[in-house]
Amino acid sequence: MKRLLIPALLAAACSSGPQSKPATEAAAGATAAQTPPSPANPPGAATAGAPSPAPPAAGQPAAPTAPAPAASAAPATKEPPAIDESAMDKSVDPCTDFYQYACGGWLKRTPIPEDRASWGRGFSEILQRNEALLHDILEKNARGEADPANPFSQKVGDFYATCMDEQKAETASLQTLQGDLKRIDAIKDAKGLAKEVAVLQARGARAFFGFSSQQDFKDASQVIGGADQDGLGLPDRDYYLKDDARMKDLRALYQDHVAKMLLLLGTPELAAKQQAQTVMRIETALAKASMDKVERRDPIKIYHRVERAGLKKAAPNFAWDVYFQELGAPDVQAINVLVPGFFAGMDKLVAKKANLNDVKTYLRWKAVEAGGNALGKAFVEERFRLNKALTGAKALLPRWKRCVQMSDRALAEAVGRSFVKATIGDEGKAIAREIIEGVEGAFERNLAQVDWMDDAARAASKDKLRKINNKVAYPERWRDYSTMNIGKESLLANLEEAARFETKRDLDKIGKPVDRNDFQASPSAVNAYYDPSLNEMVFLAGIMQAPFFKTDAPQPANYGGLGLVVGHELTHGFDDEGRQFDGNGNLNEWWDKRVADSFKERAECVAKQYDGYTAVDDVKLNGHLTLGENIADIGGLKMALAALRQRRGGSLDSRTEHDFFVAFAQTWCTNYRPEAARLQAQTNPHSTAQWRVNGPATDNPEFAQAFSCKVGSPMAPQNRCTVW
Numbered sequence: 002m003k004r005l006l007i008p009a010l011l012a013a014a015c016s017s018g019p020q021s022k023p024a025t026e027a028a029a030g031a032t033a034a035q036t037p038p039s040p041a042n043p044p045g046a047a048t049a050g051a052p053s054p055a056p057p058a059a060g061q062p063a064a065p066t067a068p069a070p071a072a073s074a075a076p077a078t079k080e081p082p083a084i085d086e087s088a089m090d091k092s093v094d095p096c097t098d099f100y101q102y103a104c105g106g107w108l109k110r111t112p113i114p115e116d117r118a119s120w121g122r123g124f125s126e127i128l129q130r131n132e133a134l135l136h137d138i139l140e141k142n143a144r145g146e147a148d149p150a151n152p153f154s155q156k157v158g159d160f161y162a163t164c165m166d167e168q169k170a171e172t173a174s175l176q177t178l179q180g181d182l183k184r185i186d187a188i189k190d191a192k193g194l195a196k197e198v199a200v201l202q203a204r205g206a207r208a209f210f211g212f213s214s215q216q217d218f219k220d221a222s223q224v225i226g227g228a229d230q231d232g233l234g235l236p237d238r239d240y241y242l243k244d245d246a247r248m249k250d251l252r253a254l255y256q257d258h259v260a261k262m263l264l265l266l267g268t269p270e271l272a273a274k275q276q277a278q279t280v281m282r283i284e285t286a287l288a289k290a291s292m293d294k295v296e297r298r299d300p301i302k303i304y305h306r307v308e309r310a311g312l313k314k315a316a317p318n319f320a321w322d323v324y325f326q327e328l329g330a331p332d333v334q335a336i337n338v339l340v341p342g343f344f345a346g347m348d349k350l351v352a353k354k355a356n357l358n359d360v361k362t363y364l365r366w367k368a369v370e371a372g373g374n375a376l377g378k379a380f381v382e383e384r385f386r387l388n389k390a391l392t393g394a395k396a397l398l399p400r401w402k403r404c405v406q407m408s409d410r411a412l413a414e415a416v417g418r419s420f421v422k423a424t425i426g427d428e429g430k431a432i433a434r435e436i437i438e439g440v441e442g443a444f445e446r447n448l449a450q451v452d453w454m455d456d457a458a459r460a461a462s463k464d465k466l467r468k469i470n471n472k473v474a475y476p477e478r479w480r481d482y483s484t485m486n487i488g489k490e491s492l493l494a495n496l497e498e499a500a501r502f503e504t505k506r507d508l509d510k511i512g513k514p515v516d517r518n519d520f521q522a523s524p525s526a527v528n529a530y531y532d533p534s535l536n537e538m539v540f541l542a543g544i545m546q547a548p549f550f551k552t553d554a555p556q557p558a559n560y561g562g563l564g565l566v567v568g569h570e571l572t573h574g575f576d577d578e579g580r581q582f583d584g585n586g587n588l589n590e591w592w593d594k595r596v597a598d599s600f601k602e603r604a605e606c607v608a609k610q611y612d613g614y615t616a617v618d619d620v621k622l623n624g625h626l627t628l629g630e631n632i633a634d635i636g637g638l639k640m641a642l643a644a645l646r647q648r649r650g651g652s653l654d655s656r657t658e659h660d661f662f663v664a665f666a667q668t669w670c671t672n673y674r675p676e677a678a679r680l681q682a683q684t685n686p687h688s689t690a691q692w693r694v695n696g697p698a699t700d701n702p703e704f705a706q707a708f709s710c711k712v713g714s715p716m717a718p719q720n721r722c723t724v725w
């Protein structure tokens with residue numbers, strides 16, 4: 002479970018938090034193409050992709066599809082200035098709405114591209130430049146131009162070239178899918194079912210549940226298995242269970258979408274409609290058995306180390322031994338069952354032999370869903386119809402962008418080798434390390450001021466802080482892809498192979514010492530993350546660019562950008578989830594009860610504050626869903642400013658303070674389609690951009706001072722929430 006900086010829905014920023022796998026905040030539905038879940042959740046790049054509920058079990062095929070214009074040149078945007086006067090709207094009082102003051106000009110003049118659900122000045126524009134750079138690398142690899150930095154250039158080139166060949170998607174990919182469907186049709190009994198569930202999951206389909214490696218929450222030195230809820234086609238359980246008009250409409254649309262996809266495969270119309278009803282019935286039952294996303298934020302609620310025997314007890318009618326054998330983890334016994342009730346619910350679905358045909362219908366759908374975006378045009382456009390309803394994106398991403406995403410997801414640390422060579426240099430890494438150390442120093446100095454802690458908690462927090470492992474830009478040792486077989490015929494076969502490779506790589510970790518070299522996100526991702534079990538912060542090369550960071554940018558801009566990101570990730574180690582893990586990554590109450598209660602009281606203040614913020618129309622933020630991210634944003638802003646002040650010898654002039662706050666706000670300027678804002682507020686742990694600026698600024702007395710805000714004005718309340 003990692004905490005990302007931005008929502009994956011949007012595409013890039015930070016995540017943290019306990020999950021079986023480091024669940025990146027990818028959960029929001031959008032679709033940037035990252036392999037495993039990972040860092041922060043930045044607003045911005047929401048694309049037209051497949052909505053994804055839980056963390057993809059393994060290498061999920063990426064998302065979107067589109068009518069393919071030939072590989073056109075990517076319109077790379079130029080790097081923005083660190084602090085952009087023209088992005089501001091100085092007619093707005095900064096003490097009333099700082100976000101509008103800092104971003105108003107940009108928000109007015111910047112349309113959302115047709116193929117995006119939202120567009121941000123920081124995350125999206127970097128994403129767009131990264132996309133153009135990756136495109137260039139992939140085109141070269143596809144032409145057979147090897148990159149000396151990447152020994153797997155040929156695989157990368159073959160993957161991308163096959164993806165770009167739409168004709169092969171119409172034919173060879175469809176054949177691959179039909180092979181999957183035939184195997185499902187041949188299932189005759191419980192053993193056959195368990196075996197096929199393993200095959201489908203390993204190939205990237207979200208069949209029923211997910212199984213992956215995780216560190217034992219209570220003994221972080223052990224890597225065990227984690228069995229978690231999954232299996233939904235809509236973004237979250239609420240989409241199946243809530244009764245409001247919009248959810249009802251989306252359910253109807255989803256059911257119709259399932260039927261249309263089956264129809265495209267040649268299922269007769271009436272049968273396709275009946276099968277879609279069956280899928281809906283099964284997914285609704287899974288949704289009912291699933292744990293709510295707010296509850297899931299509490300690591301204690303998703304920790305049940307009941308081992309394989311306990312899993313068998315929770316779902317006795319599923320042939321677990323056959324499943325683990327097929328999955329390639331025949332001996333695994335040490336297992337955390339995150340949500341036991343989910344497996345009991347699933348068991349009811351598979352218990353009766355008479356239900357086998359319905360379960361097979363569901364599995365057929367999961368295979369089609371996973372492969373849909375790799376098929377021909379009609380399938381891809383039908384997948385997009387669902388995505389459009391969920392995110393508001395108006396057009397499918399052009400084929401080359403979809404292929405960039407899929408290639409990066411499949412071969413992140415092969416493409417990444419070429420990417421980092423072209424982006425971050427050694428000098429950049431050194432300056433970034435200096436910022437990280439500065440922010441850590443600020444956090445340590447601040448501990449002395451935290452009056453709700455006792456000395457023991459303060460000392461233990463200092464110890465945890467010192468144990469944090471920082472990773473910058475890209476791994477020391479790159480992943481070895483020599484056992485991944487990429488062909489030149491079927492895109493879907495390649496995606497399935499990439500998922501198989503990732504599943505094996507992940508499950509091979511069980512029972513071995515923890516791998517501290519591993520990166521849980523693509524080096525090109527515009528994101529960062531904190532992982533509480535590893536007690537580590539990771540800043541990916543993709544985010545270490547303007548406006549967040551630039552070697553020669555003014556200091557206030559680098560601290561308002563990357564400094565804030567560092568402060569945010571660091572504070573995740575001490576938010577409502579992260580603080581439950583000690584310096585060694587173990588879930589363990591390491592504070593006195595009085596200290597813990599004082600923390601909770603302060604956190605509750607933050608939850609209430611954000612409950613009052615409106616994301617769009619009648620949709621408010623969920624203060625408890627976003628609590629960890631908001632605590633991280635509030636702490637991050639404070640620590641970044643303190644680090645800048647220290648860097649400047651202990652004091653700042655008012656111009657520098659202004660620049661710092663404006664630079665911070667301008668990394669977040671984001672326009673959302675209403676659907677995207679709604680989706681984010683309802684499913685994502687990250688607040689929408691406006692509140693990632695105004696929330697932390699409101700809680701920061703130095704902000705009010707810098708802009709001479711009168712006590713009682715909207716950005717300078719009488720009483721503030723302060724956790725750190």
Ligand SMILES: [Zn+2]
Pocket residue numbers: 004005006007015016017041042569570573630633
């Ligand atoms: Zn975060």
